Amino acid sequence: xxxxxxxxxxxxxxxxxxxxxxxSIIVIIDVLRATSTIATALYNxxxxxIPVDSVTRCIELGKQLSxxxxxxxxxxxxxGLEHGNSPFExxxxxxxxxxxxxxxxxGTRLLHMALEKGATEIITGSFANLSxxxxxxxxxxxxxVLGCAAWxxxxxxxxxxxxxxxxxxxxxxxxxxxxxxxxxxxxxREAKGDLFGFLKKADxxxxxxxxxxxxxxxxxxxxxxxxANVLPRYVDGKLVDANRAEEEK
Amino acid sequence: xxxxxxxxxxxxxxxxxxxxxxxSIIVIIDVLRATSTIATALYNxxxxxIPVDSVTRCIELGKQLSxxxxxxxxxxxxxGLEHGNSPFExxxxxxxxxxxxxxxxxGTRLLHMALEKGATEIITGSFANLSxxxxxxxxxxxxxVLGCAAWxxxxxxxxxxxxxxxxxxxxxxxxxxxxxxxxxxxxxREAKGDLFGFLKKADxxxxxxxxxxxxxxxxxxxxxxxxANVLPRYVDGKLVDANRAEEEK
Numbered sequence: 087x088x089x090x091x092x093x094x095x096x097x098x099x100x101x102x103x104x105x106x107x108x109x110s111i112i113v114i115i116d117v118l119r120a121t122s123t124i125a126t127a128l129y130n131x132x133x134x135x136i137p138v139d140s141v142t143r144c145i146e147l148g149k150q151l152s153x154x155x156x157x158x159x160x161x162x163x164x165x166g167l168e169h170g171n172s173p174f175e176x177x178x179x180x181x182x183x184x185x186x187x188x189x190x191x192x193g194t195r196l197l198h199m200a201l202e203k204g205a206t207e208i209i210t211g212s213f214a215n216l217s218x219x220x221x222x223x224x225x226x227x228x229x230x231v232l233g234c235a236a237w238x239x240x241x242x243x244x245x246x247x248x249x250x251x252x253x254x255x256x257x258x259x260x261x262x263x264x265x266x267x268x269x270x271x272x273x274x275r276e277a278k279g280d281l282f283g284f285l286k287k288a289d290x291x292x293x294x295x296x297x298x299x300x301x302x303x304x305x306x307x308x309x310x311x312x313x314a315n316v317l318p319r320y321v322d323g324k325l326v327d328a329n330r331a332e333e334e335k
Numbered sequence: 336x337x338x339x340x341x342x343x344x345x346x347x348x349x350x351x352x353x354x355x356x357x358x359s360i361i362v363i364i365d366v367l368r369a370t371s372t373i374a375t376a377l378y379n380x381x382x383x384x385i386p387v388d389s390v391t392r393c394i395e396l397g398k399q400l401s402x403x404x405x406x407x408x409x410x411x412x413x414x415g416l417e418h419g420n421s422p423f424e425x426x427x428x429x430x431x432x433x434x435x436x437x438x439x440x441x442g443t444r445l446l447h448m449a450l451e452k453g454a455t456e457i458i459t460g461s462f463a464n465l466s467x468x469x470x471x472x473x474x475x476x477x478x479x480v481l482g483c484a485a486w487x488x489x490x491x492x493x494x495x496x497x498x499x500x501x502x503x504x505x506x507x508x509x510x511x512x513x514x515x516x517x518x519x520x521x522x523x524r525e526a527k528g529d530l531f532g533f534l535k536k537a538d539x540x541x542x543x544x545x546x547x548x549x550x551x552x553x554x555x556x557x558x559x560x561x562x563a564n565v566l567p568r569y570v571d572g573k574l575v576d577a578n579r580a581e582e583e584k
Contacts, residue, residue, distance in 0.1 A: 098350060265537075272537070284398070
């Protein structure tokens with residue numbers, strides 16, 4: 087028997103209850119674009135990112151904390167908020183030392199589920215911070231659930247691809263007895279030479295949606311590795327760069 | 336805009352509520368081994384197969400109908416039942432003109448969900464009856480949901496592979512705006528030269544489980560195309576060979 091910790095992939099929030107989160111680190115994955123934007127904002131010096139599930143709550147917290155509010159509905163900045171979901175909206179000149187309150191539906195819901203289930207640790211992952219996530223998971227040597235935020239519970243390609251990228255890097259150090267992880271790995275193996283081309287060819291539904299909004303640049307950025315290589319960890323309602331928090335101690 | 340009917344893949348019963356079944360044909364897929372065994376029993380002349388979700392109900396109906404009872408729990412024939420889940424237990428000499436009451440957990444649960452959601456038509460699919468399923472779906476020209484029975488709601492490779500096989504044959508006649516279908520297609524494309532080898536290499540969890548029970552022959556049969564090319568359709572609580580029922584009219 088292997089003593090390696092386990093690694094599972096949950097392809098949708100509607101499947102995450104199948105995995106034992108209470109003894110696991112969960113990586114929340116919402117590649118297009120929430121977790122890519124979270125990594126980018128923290129990389130560019132945001133003090134923290136507060137993920138919320140509704141526009142109302144976003145406005146409320148924004149006022150309370152004098153924070154930047156952001157979120158989209160149907161591809162447009164949601165009414166009452168100031169900014170959108172694009173990582174390009176959060177350069178250092180703008181976001182440094184600020185708090186960002188971000189409303190995202192899929193990722194935030196999954197995060198709250200993970201909280202309720204008592205996950206040992208909650209971090210967010212995207213290609214923008216792939217190495218930071220993998221290094222951390224290796225160092226922790228704990229059970230892992232790779233939690234795809236998906237789209238309204240429907241499995242999507244890009245989140246599964248990121249799960250596959252993590253497994254390609256660190257899978258051999260874990261016990262992977264999980265067909266969803268095998269599927270993610272196979273997808274990534276097929277796609278890794280050209281992630282953008284892969285999503286295009288498969289006519290991935292979210293790729294399609296964002297392309298229709300003229301967001302090719304966003305997609306390409308969100309598929310690039312280590313552009314914002316921080317480790318967002320959820321602590322007391324906020325995502326903070328765990329490595330920076332450690333340095334500041 | 337395309338006027339083609341839609342095709343979606345539900346990778347787990349826990350995801351099937353995301354799709355509009357009320358206007359769709361659903362194909363219940365439980366490759367290892369329930370839907371392969373159902374096709375085989377009907378191909379070999381069983382009058383009908385009655386899927387039930389518990390051993391108790393199986394025993395009860397078996398007595399009531401003087402039917403053959405079958406089902407396994409943890410790889411063994413369940414206590415009180417006569418037969419197991421292997422397609423090889425149902426040759427013509429044995430099953431012809433008999434009624435088979437089969438208890439399967441994953442597939443039956445999905446079937447009952449489809450019933451509750453008012454699916455237009457419920458059929459079962461497996462590699463053993465791939466052509467019959469595809470021919471029927473093409474002829475009907477209705478919306479389709481390929482419903483993987485999975486394993487206790489966990490996505491599995493073999494059911495996704497079968498969905499991919501169906502899409503490879505008939506996908507171009509449908510509107511496929513569904514990442515799960517794209518994933519299934521990619522898996523099948525990767526695997527089609529050697530399905531058994533593919534499951535082995537991926538160490539698919541269910542492959543692994545059955546191999547441990549010494550059931551390689553079952554797996555190989557369940558991955559072979561058109562060995563029992565009938566069309567099991569669920570009508571009034573029973574799965575009957577729809578093509579034979581049509582002839583007998």
